[in-house]
Amino acid sequence: MRHEIGVISQNLYRQKAITLVEGYVMRNHIFMLLMISAEFNVSYTLGFLKRKFVIQILREYGHIQRNFRGDNSGLSDVA
DSSP states (O other): OHHHHHHHHHHHHHHTTOEEEEEEEOSSOEEEEEEOOTTSOHHHHHHHHHHHHHHHHHHHHTTOOOOOOOSOTTOOOOO
């Protein structure tokens, strides 16, 4: 599955002319160091990547059922 995730992400990077400097696929998350052109807004580009990546993953692996915990994944609600 790691190889497939790499292929999906590389296709997305080509669409926005993004360079992957370094990346690691872990069991439940992905670390990426990206080089984004100065002409693109960083938050818009990352939002694009996240949306498109999730769509592609669900298309490929949506049939696989997993048990997920309903917690907030360590995110804090405190501002």
